[in-house]
Structures are given as structure tokens and as C-alpha cells.
Amino acid sequence: MRQRILKLVPQLLAILVLAALALAVWAAWLGWDQHRDVHPDGSTTGPYEAWQVIGLVLTLLPLVYWAASRRYIAGAVLGITGGLTAAAYYDWSDDSSGLFMVGVGMVMVGSLVVTAVISAVIASVKRDGR
Template sequence: MWAAWPGWDQHRDVQPDGSTTGPYEAWQVIGLVLIPLAPVYWAASRHYTRAAVLGTTAGLTVAAYYDWSDDSSGLFMVGVVLVMIGSLAVTAVVSAIVSATRQGGRPPGH
């Protein structure tokens, strides 16, 4: 997902006043957030909640690390940690909602 959304267009746009924006456009980030929700939903609805949460989080974290590790300032790790925390939180919440909805609000095993 990382290569399909933010991974391929990483140039900074120079504005007429000389300022720069980027390297990602809003639609790239939105796509990266929304599209992985389909496999998370699929896995959570089949009771693979841990795999949905940990797999998505690990995949996005490793991809962010690989993509940003050439930053000489070392600040890329702040971004990587934020990607990890954000993807862990979102996938955990989505997986919990899907699991509860698919089970009719019943605890697992009942």
C-alpha cells in the first residue's frame, strides 16, 4: 500500500512565492488510510483481529522506515513512530468495532 500511495510521487512542489509543499499530496495520505481498511475489515470479520492489527501496523511501519531512513537529520524516526501509533490505534478500533458488530455484541466464544 505504501508504494501504491505515497511511495511513487515524492517531489516537493515549489510555489510562486518560493515556498515548498509536499512531498505528499492529501489524496495520497487519504488513500493510504482508507484503502487498507478493506483488508482489516475482512480479517477482523473472520476473527483474525490480531493479524489485522499487527500485520497492518508492522507493514506500514516498516515501509515508512524504509522510505524515510535516508533522512540525515534523524527526525524520520519521529514520523515512523507516529505512523506506528496511528496505524495501531486505527486498526485496533476498526477491528474491535467489526468484531463486535459481526458477533452481534456477544463476547467471543458465545
């Protein structure tokens, strides 16, 4: 029983560390830009630019690679997904329309699927020794 618990500790630690890092990366890339851009025709965009989201994704990829290459698949998937979901919830919860939960759900499902697929590919490539 004790050995089983000791095998879970690195996985749980990976989940917590990756969740905290995902929160920090969200804050670094997306947390500071909170205004929408109003165009001359009255339409609005934002609050994030494409380069910010691309930077977020490219910053998270090495974290996923690190965890998946060490067989912390649950850590990669649950940590990144949990961190991004919590960050999105905190960042968007002041929306008065209540639709922020739709966006939070989309962040959760999207990050869950993408990190699961990327982690599975990395783990299978590392297992084959390539």
C-alpha cells in the same frame, strides 16, 4: 500442545499477509511521489498529496475488515501496523536530519490505534450478527 500451535497458524499467516499487503499498498499510493512542491513564496509542501493518503487509507480498510470479520484481530492490527511502519522507515530513512524516526513513530502509533479501534468495532458488530 499441537492444537494450540495449529490455532496460531492462521493468525500468524494473517499478520504476514497483511504486512506484505500494507507494504505493497504504501508503495502503490505513496512510494512513487518523492519530490516536494516549492511554492512561489518559498514554502514547501509534500511529498504526498492528501488524495494519496486518503487512497491509502481507503485501500487498507477492506483488508482490516476482512481480517477483523474473521476474528484475526491481532493479524489486522499487527500486520497493518507492521507493514506501514516498515514502509515508512524504508521510504523516509534517507532523511539526513534524523527526524524521520519521529514520523515513523507517529505512523506506528497512529496505525496501531486506528486499526485496533476499527477492528474492535467490526468484531463486535459481527459478533452481534448485524
